[in-house]
Amino acid sequence: MKKLIIMSIMTLAGLAVSAQPQVIAHRGFHATDGSARNSIAALEKAQKLGVFGSECDVNLSKDGEVLVVHGDWHPKRGEEGAVHVQRETAETIRAIKLENGETMPTLDQYLATAKKDPATKLIIEIKKHATPARETEIVEAVVKKVAEYGLQEHVEYIAFRPFVCMEIKRLAPEGTKIAYLNGDYTPEYVKGMGLTGIDYKFSVLKKHPKWIKQAQKLGLTVNVWTVNEEEDLRWVIEQGVDYITTDNPVLAKKLIAEMCK
Ligand code: MG
16 A cells, blocks of 8 residues: 555656756856857757757847857956957957867857757847847847858747847747746736747746746746756756756756656
8 A cells, every 4th residue: 555655656746747848058068078158169069968959148249240158248357358248349359268268159150050950959148238229230130140040940049138039029030939038027928028938047936936837828938047956956847847057967967867757
């Protein structure tokens, strides 16, 4: 009898985590030899690992080049020689190498690499810029480049700024996936914006766990960032989120395989 009860509990627990979240490598798979955040190597290593998606950040340089870099400062604010990536030319910014010795990729280079293995989606985060005009400019440039590479089906977008989300919606093809990052709107509001998902910070979903099912009922996807610790990964897997954005894609994959049979 005891065995039967235990088996029943295990079955129920199994059902509770039947939905299998997909893994997104935050800034690519960077926490490994020869890699660096937002590098070409990080994208290639994410592709090789076989994750659902590889996330990257894009900023517009002063002279209009779309660069794959987190910003606002590169390498980091306060570091010797650090530059503000939206106020300098691409040449000046790219003269500063990434931690793995790579030259900072342009979005063109990133898309060319993404195209080699489109099974791993590219999740592009378009950063905040100084003015709405600059934000429109970068959204136009990114959407155009993604189309040039024929990657519309393989790219999803995320942004903190509602205006940036709405510009992506206006300019990208119908059906493009766009998720809102800032964590301050209810799923209902995000649905009302016409976006396709919420992509909220772990602490926001911990505070509002009901938003997960509410969003899914509305047909929105639920992504969560940046979940790295085992305990936290287990919690989001149990909650049945659709995507997990992590600096630790190897552990996330392992736990999902264990918990979602
Ligand atoms: Mg990002």
